[in-house]
Amino acid sequence: MAESEFEVRLKKLRELERLGLPPYKQKFKPNTNAKEIKERFQHLKPGEHEEKDSFKISGRILTIRDFGGSVFFHILDSTDKIQCFIEKRGNEQLLEFFKKLLDTGDIVGISGTVFRTKKGEITIYVKDMKVLAKCLHPLPEKWHGLKEIETRLRMRYLDLIMNPEVKEIFIKRHKIISFIREFLTERGFVEVETPILQPVPSGAVAKPFKTYHNELEMNLFLRIAPELYLKRLIIGGFDKVFEIGRNFRNEGVSSHHNPEFTMIELYQAYSDYNDLIELTEKLITELSLYVNGKCIVKQGEEEIEFSPPFPKISIKEEVIKRAGIPAEKIKDTEFLKEKLKGKIEIDEDDDWGEIIVKYFEKYVADNIKEPTFVIDFPVSTSPLAKRKEDDPDFVERFELYTFGMEIANAFSELNDPEDQRKRFEEQIKIRRMRELVEDMDWDFVKALEHGMPPTAGEGIGIDRLVMLLTGAQSIKEVILFPTMKPEDKT
RNA sequence: GGGUCAGUAGCUCAGCAGGUAGAGCAUGGGACUCUUAAUCCCAGGGUCGCGGGUUCGAUUCCCGCCUGACCCA
Numbered sequence: 001m002a003e004s005e006f007e008v009r010l011k012k013l014r015e016l017e018r019l020g021l022p023p024y025k026q027k028f029k030p031n032t033n034a035k036e037i038k039e040r041f042q043h044l045k046p047g048e049h050e051e052k053d054s055f056k057i058s059g060r061i062l063t064i065r066d067f068g069g070s071v072f073f074h075i076l077d078s079t080d081k082i083q084c085f086i087e088k089r090g091n092e093q094l095l096e097f098f099k100k101l102l103d104t105g106d107i108v109g110i111s112g113t114v115f116r117t118k119k120g121e122i123t124i125y126v127k128d129m130k131v132l133a134k135c136l137h138p139l140p141e142k143w144h145g146l147k148e149i150e151t152r153l154r155m156r157y158l159d160l161i162m163n164p165e166v167k168e169i170f171i172k173r174h175k176i177i178s179f180i181r182e183f184l185t186e187r188g189f190v191e192v193e194t195p196i197l198q199p200v201p202s203g204a205v206a207k208p209f210k211t212y213h214n215e216l217e218m219n220l221f222l223r224i225a226p227e228l229y230l231k232r233l234i235i236g237g238f239d240k241v242f243e244i245g246r247n248f249r250n251e252g253v254s255s256h257h258n259p260e261f262t263m264i265e266l267y268q269a270y271s272d273y274n275d276l277i278e279l280t281e282k283l284i285t286e287l288s289l290y291v292n293g294k295c296i297v298k299q300g301e302e303e304i305e306f307s308p309p310f311p312k313i314s315i316k317e318e319v320i321k322r323a324g325i326p327a328e329k330i331k332d333t334e335f336l337k338e339k340l341k342g343k344i345e346i347d348e349d350d351d352w353g354e355i356i357v358k359y360f361e362k363y364v365a366d367n368i369k370e371p372t373f374v375i376d377f378p379v380s381t382s383p384l385a386k387r388k389e390d391d392p393d394f395v396e397r398f399e400l401y402t403f404g405m406e407i408a409n410a411f412s413e414l415n416d417p418e419d420q421r422k423r424f425e426e427q428i429k430i431r432r433m434r435e436l437v438e439d440m441d442w443d444f445v446k447a448l449e450h451g452m453p454p455t456a457g458e459g460i461g462i463d464r465l466v467m468l469l470t471g472a473q474s475i476k477e478v479i480l481f482p483t484m485k486p487e488d489k490t
Numbered sequence: 491g492g493g494u495c496a497g498u499a500g501c502u503c504a505g506c507a508g509g510u511a512g513a514g515c516a517u518g519g520g521a522c523u524c525u526u527a528a529u530c531c532c533a534g535g536g537u538c539g540c541g542g543g544u545u546c547g548a549u550u551c552c553c554g555c556c557u558g559a560c561c562c563a
Contacts, residue, residue, distance in 0.1 A: 003517085003518080003534085003535090004500085004517090004535080005500060005516075005517055005535090006500085008517065008518070009517095046524095047524090063526075063527085065525050065526060065528050065529095066522090066525095066528090067522055067523055067524085067525070067528080067529095068521070068522040068523070069522070069523035070522095070523040070524075070525085071523090071525090072524075072525050072526065072528085073526095074526075083525090083526070085523095085524080085525090087523060087524095088523065089523075103516095103517090104516080117524050117525080117526090118524050118525095119524060119525070119526080121524090121525090121526075123524090137500065138500045138501075138516050138517070139500085139501080139516080140500075140501040140502080140515095140516090141500085141501040141502050141514085141515050141516070141527095142501090142515065142516080142527065143501095143502080143514085143515065143527050144501070144502040144503085144514090144515080144527095145501080145502080146501070146502090147501085147502065148496095148497085148501090148502090148558085149558070149559065150497085150557070150558045150559085151501090153558090158501095162501090255559095255560085345563075474559095484557085484558085485556085485557065485558090486557090487539090487556085487557060
């Protein structure tokens with residue numbers, strides 16, 4: 001049987017070791033990069049060679065074009081690709097070394113000068129070269145690259161090598177997160193870290209991941225939200241806090257859901273949800289300008305320009321209008337059940353609030369494209385939010401929707417401990433809730449009893465925000481290593 | 491949970507109304523000093539996702555399973 005590519009490459013590795021050039025023991029410090037070289041030598045004319053300045057550059061070999069007496073190849077470093085050239089006339093030994101022992105995928109350190117080829121490409125004239133790591137597997141095809149989504153995700157490193165636009169997404173993701181961090185820090189927010197392992201999962205309605213602490217002999221849950229801890233900090237006297245971190249929800253995987261996802265939650269004392277509407281508009285606008293140069297959200301090819309103030313739509317009003325529900329019947333659970341039966345899936349336990357939210361999500365939310373604040377949430381679906389003064393069955397809350405996706409969720413925080421206790425008691429009575437959690441965070445009520453200033457809080461889904469600003473159509477495109485089942489090896 | 495589609499060489503893909511598989515790139519050998527999907531000649535490379543069934547014979551047809559994508563609830 002013929003040798004596999006792996007065996008061929010392994011042999012080359014052994015040969016390098018035999019020659020006293022073991023790749024994994026080499027040291028090399030580049031003093032420039034591809035982007036810098038290209039910028040610096042832009043002035044060179046075709047055929048011109050700047051022989052005075054010598055540079056050290058390193059990267060991964062991507063493609064090789066062998067001419068016998070000379071060889072061209074491209075290397076990729078973290079900044080860009082750049083072509084390199086070895087010729088017999090310059091260094092015959094080096095040329096032989098390269099042709100015998102180097103392959104695409106190898107990581108090399110190169111010393112050389114810079115010239116522009118007759119065809120016009122800035123190129124490194126290689127004087128010396130070290131193999132810093134041997135790539136023992138062939139790289140994916142140079143023209144079509146790596147396409148299969150499954151392989152791209154399972155071997156994300158190959159995806160990143162072969163598909164520059166993938167790397168761009170994650171660089172943009174980094175920019176987005178650091179912008180938000182700076183935006184809030186400038187406004188006096190303090191970044192904090194709160195428990196991921198929580199004895200009582202809280203702050204959202206979702207199925208938690210459960211784990212166990214051996215020494216403490218106790219159940220712990222991976223947080224579904226940091227909310228109640230951050231509010232404890234407001235009680236403790238931090239007026240503005242935020243946390244960027246991973247949350248975990250033991251639920252389905254889809255193009256918009258990953259079991260672990262990144263959220264930012266921020267809390268601001270002496271404010272209400274209207275202040276957060278302003279803050280959110282400013283944040284999204286400035287962020288989009290910063291990463292994209294203009295105020296746009298994208299989904300695939302579709303791009304929508306937006307500008308503040310964002311439109312607001314009321315769940316209550318939309319349901320009245322679209323479902324033809326008389327305004328005075330909007331809180332009539334039995335009426336709604338009868339009227340909307342068949343249009344949405346109604347649970348036995350659902351009250352009017354849950355029903356109108358379900359209707360809204362199914363018939364209105366999907367059609368929202370430009371950033372839009374959805375307001376007028378019923379109290380039963382918002383157990384941590386403050387009631388509206390003019391209608392205590394609704395709360396001071398908004399969700400920001402774009403392209404049918406929920407991006408942010410904010411409200412004036414409920415700071416009345418008696419009402420909070422009542423709402424927890426109501427919640428735990430609901431069967432669906434009991435299926436999710438064993439108990440409520442009663443200790444939080446005790447914290448509230450010590451007095452929490454009027455506060456507004458907001459959570460923003462970072463993954464979805466990155467999707468909107470990069471045009472990614474699946475959350476998997478903005479999470480480096482999305483949750484996947486292992487391949488079945490049998 | 492239901493439906494549709496996909497899994498064939500390292501990668502990108504063909505193919506087979508059932509007779510144990512092809513191309514390009516990549517790899518090995520040869521030619522070639524300005525190419526960039528280099529070119530030209532030659533060669534090697536496959537448990538056709540896994541398991542079962544039908545059949546003289548299955549990568550192809552049927553059933554189950556695994557993994558993934560999309561749609562629906």
